Amino acid sequence: MSAEDFASFLADVRVVPVVAIPRADEAVRLARTLVEAGLPCAEITFRTDAAAAAIAAIAHAVPELRVGAGTVLSVAQADAALHAGASFIVAPGFDPAVVDFALERGVPVVPGVCTPTEVTLALARGLSVLKLFPAEASGGVSYLKALAAPFGAARFVPTGGIGPDNLAAYLAVRQVVACGGSWMVAKDLIAAGEFDTIGALAAEARRLACEARPSVV
Numbered sequence: 001m002s003a004e005d006f007a008s009f010l011a012d013v014r015v016v017p018v019v020a021i022p023r024a025d026e027a028v029r030l031a032r033t034l035v036e037a038g039l040p041c042a043e044i045t046f047r048t049d050a051a052a053a054a055i056a057a058i059a060h061a062v063p064e065l066r067v068g069a070g071t072v073l074s075v076a077q078a079d080a081a082l083h084a085g086a087s088f089i090v091a092p093g094f095d096p097a098v099v100d101f102a103l104e105r106g107v108p109v110v111p112g113v114c115t116p117t118e119v120t121l122a123l124a125r126g127l128s129v130l131k132l133f134p135a136e137a138s139g140g141v142s143y144l145k146a147l148a149a150p151f152g153a154a155r156f157v158p159t160g161g162i163g164p165d166n167l168a169a170y171l172a173v174r175q176v177v178a179c180g181g182s183w184m185v186a187k188d189l190i191a192a193g194e195f196d197t198i199g200a201l202a203a204e205a206r207r208l209a210c211e212a213r214p215s216v217v
Helices: 003-013 024-036 051-061 075-084 096-104 116-124 140-148 167-171 187-191 195-212
Strands: 015-019 041-045 066-070 129-132 179-181
Touching: 003 015, 003 041, 003 129, 015 195, 024 041, 024 051, 024 187, 024 195, 041 051, 051 066, 051 075, 066 075, 075 096, 140 167, 167 179, 167 195, 187 195
Parallel strands: 015 041, 015 179, 041 066
Antiparallel strands: none
16 A cells, blocks of 8 residues: 555544553454444554454454554564555554555554654655644644645644544644554453443544545645
8 A cells, every 4th residue: 555545544443542452352353343433443452461363363353444453563463464464554653664564564653743753754754644643642633734724735633542533623724744643542441341432432533533534635
């Protein structure tokens, strides 16, 4: 998938569920729940030991969901993610080694940025979709607007502290392509098997996102 196609996919889905999955055997049911709710995308974070196995299970059993790897902190994790079947890589910061590893393999990569210097470094490597992290703790929508203003070519996926109460405000920013969030896939809901609740929250997230941004940007 090209970077342009990936950006278009993000613009269409508008919300990326960010998942810290406790056990890999919950992955397929979670993925099917998200697809049924209208969110055919998930970022499975390497915050748990189940990440690679969960990515592999989803990639095999639910190909209609685009699964990526998040919280990728090293080339070794990026390699494990790609071998498991991840279709994109997300990192909390800008690590040139991880970025170059993904780019060399033609895999979309979304590094985390929080300063103008990091945005500049990412753009210099030909990237255009960047993760603002942690979005709310960094200053929220007002900081995002100030950070984005000098960088017309940059598109952002703000993540961190985003929920149903502020999702629309982020999506209203022209340079935001999508938002990352975990409220609809909270770790305790997954562990408790509350998939009906997850589905309802995911469907609500999709509805709120489409209301905030009715057309693909």
